[in-house]
Amino acid sequence: MFSIGLSMNQIRGFVFSIIIVIIIFVASAVAAGILAGLADVWKKPIIGAVAAFCVVIAGYVTAPSHKQAASAIWLIIGAVSAWVLAGDSYYPEDYEHAYQLTIIPLLATYLSGLFALLLCLVWHKKHHTKINKDR
Numbered sequence: 001m002f003s004i005g006l007s008m009n010q011i012r013g014f015v016f017s018i019i020i021v022i023i024i025f026v027a028s029a030v031a032a033g034i035l036a037g038l039a040d041v042w043k044k045p046i047i048g049a050v051a052a053f054c055v056v057i058a059g060y061v062t063a064p065s066h067k068q069a070a071s072a073i074w075l076i077i078g079a080v081s082a083w084v085l086a087g088d089s090y091y092p093e094d095y096e097h098a099y100q101l102t103i104i105p106l107l108a109t110y111l112s113g114l115f116a117l118l119l120c121l122v123w124h125k126k127h128h129t130k131i132n133k134d135r
Contacts, residue, residue, distance in 0.1 A: 006065075009064070010064045010065055013063070013064030013065075014063065014064060014070075016062070017059065017062035017063050017064065017070065020058060020062045021055055021058045021059050021062065021074060024054050024055060024058040025051055025054065025055050025058075028050050028051050028053075028054035028055075029047050029050070029051040031050075032046050032047045032049075032050035032051065033046075033047050042092050042095075044086070044089060044105040045104050045105040045107075045108035045109070046108075048082055048086065048105050048106070048108055048109030048112070049108040049109055049111070049112035050112070051078075051109070052075075052078050052082065052109045052110070052112045052113035052116065053112045053113065053115065053116040054116075055074050055078050055113070055116075056071050056074050056075050056078065056113050056116035056117050056120065057071075057116050057119070057120065058074075059071045059073070059074030060074075060120040060123075060124075067120070067124060068120065068121060068124050071116070071117055071120040071121075072117060075113045075114070075116075075117050078109075078113050079109075079110060079113065082106060082109045082110070082113075083106065086105055086106050086109070088101060089101065089102050089103065089104065089105045089106065090102065091104075
């Protein structure tokens with residue numbers, strides 16, 4: 001049987017983390033949509049990029065352990081979700097290529113999530129290098 005050796009407190013922590021990440025996803029997507037609307041810019045790539053970044057960072061920050069794995073798993077979950085939620089994306093009506101298919105929103109989402117994961121990995125390495133030097 002597969003076991004990753006999580007205690008009951010860690011399981012509770014991961015359940016709490018999942019709830020927080022979902023709340024962060026919804027809040028960041030709504031906020032990004034509102035701000036993009038106020039700035040009168042194309043909403044879909046902004047919403048996707050902001051939500052992806054926030055989800056990966058929140059997954060890392062709220063995970064009780066296995067933080068790097070948690071942020072990578074959230075990136076994968078987010079990538080699959082973005083693929084499903086984005087569906088077909090079209091340029092906005094006021095753009096030169098209006099109503100033509102584009103991958104820009106999905107690409108913005110994926111790149112933002114990857115950037116967030118990279119930040120998590122660098123932060124983790126720096127933080128744990130410092131802790132090990134202090135010992």
